[in-house]
Amino acid sequence: MTRVGRLVVIEGLDGAGKRTLADGLTAALGAKGASVASLAFPRYGKSVHADLVREALHRGHGDLADSVYGMAVLYALDRSGAADDIRALRDTHDVVLLDRYVASNAAYAAARLRQDATGDVVKWVYELEVDRFGLPRPDAHLLLRVAPAVAAERAERRAVTETGRERDAFETDDGLQRRCAAVYDELAAAGWLAPWHVLDGVAGVDHEALATTLLGQ
Ligand SMILES: Nc1ncnc2c1ncn2[C@@H]1O[C@H](COP(=O)(O)OP(=O)(O)O)[C@@H](O)[C@H]1O
Numbered sequence: 001m002t003r004v005g006r007l008v009v010i011e012g013l014d015g016a017g018k019r020t021l022a023d024g025l026t027a028a029l030g031a032k033g034a035s036v037a038s039l040a041f042p043r044y045g046k047s048v049h050a051d052l053v054r055e056a057l058h059r060g061h062g063d064l065a066d067s068v069y070g071m072a073v074l075y076a077l078d079r080s081g082a083a084d085d086i087r088a089l090r091d092t093h094d095v096v097l098l099d100r101y102v103a104s105n106a107a108y109a110a111a112r113l114r115q116d117a118t119g120d121v122v123k124w125v126y127e128l129e130v131d132r133f134g135l136p137r138p139d140a141h142l143l144l145r146v147a148p149a150v151a152a153e154r155a156e157r158r159a160v161t162e163t164g165r166e167r168d169a170f171e172t173d174d175g176l177q178r179r180c181a182a183v184y185d186e187l188a189a190a191g192w193l194a195p196w197h198v199l200d201g202v203a204g205v206d207h208e209a210l211a212t213t214l215l216g217q
């Protein structure tokens with residue numbers, strides 16, 4: 001029988017601890033006998049669109065990076081190229097964990113344009129990615145919530161200790177990160193695209209309890 005694995009998305013600021021949570025949750029779900037697949041967006045090194053994003057963010061191709069809609073289309077095209085993979089992974093795994101997904105585009109584009117979650121660009125991202133590209137809706141979002149200053153400090157520390165993790169143009173923009181945190185809170189409160197679980201990324205997350213919740217849902 002084909003499974004329909006749960007599509008669980010981890011969202012939050014740069015440096016919030018999304019990758020760390022994905023690792024912890026994968027172990028906790030595995031300990032409960034669930035099979036888990038994971039993907040992270042942007043798919044750097046795996047899609048031309050993601051590589052264009054990286055070049056724009058890191059190498060200062062100013063015109064492209066400055067275009068909020070242009071960048072959002074690139075992120076969306078990267079995801080669109082993974083849609084079949086996501087569907088295939090859901091057929092063979094109990095849980096498919098995504099480190100960032102459509103909501104990242106909504107949050108960052110709105111924050112860049114100084115709009116809130118009810119703004120035009122959030123509706124546009126939804127129409128583009130869900131209605132036109134047909135990307136699968138998640139079953140749940142996990143919003144890893146930390147103060148922007150804490151996320152920035154973690155991202156800075158990571159950039160010093162890990163090669164290849166230099167901070168990009170979005171990460172070092174404190175105002176953008178603050179506005180982005182506010183939009184994430186609004187998206188979560190509105191249950192945008194799918195239900196949201198808001199997690200305290202400073203107190204630390206109980207991976208086992210979260211795994212139980214996700215499997216029971
Ligand atoms: N709960 C936590 N407490 C303290 N440091 C953390 C925590 N979670 C992650 N970190 C550290 O913060 C940095 C960023 O975490 P990471 O998972 O890479 O974030 P993201 O994927 O959201 O950018 C890493 O160096 C990681 O070890």
Ligand SMILES: Cc1cn([C@H]2C[C@H](O)[C@@H](COP(=O)(O)OP(=O)(O)O)O2)c(=O)[nH]c1=O
Pocket residue numbers: 014041042075076100101102104105106108109168170171
């Ligand atoms: C996936 C995605 C990311 N972003 C932003 C969030 C980040 O600031 C930036 C890069 O993603 P990020 O996950 O931070 O990549 P990495 O830490 O591996 O370099 O792109 C969007 O604006 N839209 C999207 O759809």
